Amino acid sequence: MSTARVSASLHSLPHALHSFQEVVTGLEDRMPAVFLDYDGTLTPIADHPDLAELSEPVRDTLRRLARLSWTGIISGRDLDNIRGLVQVDGLIYAGSHGFDLLIPGHGRIEPHPPSPVLDRVEQELRTxxxxxxxxxxxxxxxxxxxxxxxxxxxxxxAVQAGVERVLALHQGLRHFGGKKVIEIQPNLEWDKGQALLYILDLLPAWKGRGAPIYIGDDTTDEHAFAVLPLPGAGICVSEEERTTRAAYRLNTPREVHLFLEKLLRWLEGNGPSG
Structure with a gap:
């Protein structure tokens, strides 16, 4: 069951590392699942998407974490692209803000087919x-x-106005802003939050037993924070003040890695046996 989350000032939230015991309280006697955004969460934001490479220590942490809990990456990147960057088998991968999924035991799933309008819009935008x-x-x-x-x-x-002019000529698409990016996707009731709920519903023995943690930095991650089932913990990654529906905060991708390492040690020692 999900619940509406109230927006709050980021800087008013407890720091997830300093409040770690509080974060993991909801995991006791439950099956944990950890979901993360990629850019700005696992890696610093890069000047070009191709430059955002995952460090080997973080990759190793994800690999070890996946042995103890369901672990997934939910990214705006294309599914094949995010898999190639992370390079960890056994993870749940969600690309294109959850429009394209790869779930162990279920294979590749596209809850909605690709929109043919994207081809025409791509050509016009490139020009x-x-x-x-x-x-x-x-x-x-x-x-x-x-x-x-x-x-x-x-x-x-001029870039913003030009994009809006092109999109006004086509039906069935929507656009929204992120960190120095304009995202364009099918105008459907689907986002990272809906994808998260869809994934959780497919996980074995989840209902009534699971407790998810979702960590993300961008405005698109707010959709996931808003629908996290209880008990669950949303963690917003940012040093800049903003409003968020997360319950905790971290400042940087470096702190995300420290939190994952701390969570890994807790799961190895005091976590639920499954």
Whole structure:
């Protein structure tokens, strides 16, 4: 069962490392599951998506964690791309904000088919964005992403307006902002939160026994924080003040790794036997 989460000031939330015992209280005698975003959570935000490489220590931590709990990556990246970056077998992978899933025991699942409109919009956006240095259009199976982290400041309004003009000519798509990115995807009732609930429903013996932790840094992760079943813990990763529906905070990807290592030790020593 899920519950609506109230938005709060990030800096008013307890720090997940300092309040670790409180975080894991909900895991006692329950089956844990840990879900994480990638960019800005497991790795620092990079100037270009191709530069956000996972460190080997973090990869090893994920590998060990997956032996003790269900562990998943829920990313805006394309499914094949995020799998290639993480390179850990046995994880649950959700690409394109949950439109494309790979779940051990279930294989690859697409809850909704790719939208044919994306092909036409991609062509039009590539033509439009050629005029703006530093703007990168990323095509994914279920979505598009306009990255403008390296764009000239004077071009930002024109990029936003141009994207909106193109999308106004096509039906069935929506767009929303992230960290220096405009995400474009099918206009459906589907997001990271709905994908999380879908995945949890497929996990064996989950209902009534599971307790998920979700860690993410971006506005798209708020959908997951909002629907986390109780007992569950949402952890927002950011040093900047904002409102969030998470219950705890961490400042940086480095602190995320420290938290995962601490959780791993707890699962090895005092965690539930399953």
């Amino acid at each position: 439009l964005l050629q005029a703006f240095p530093g703007v990168h259009l990323e095509r994914k199976r279920h979505s598009l992403a306009v990255h403008y982290r390296q764009a000239l400041p004077r071009d930002l309004d």
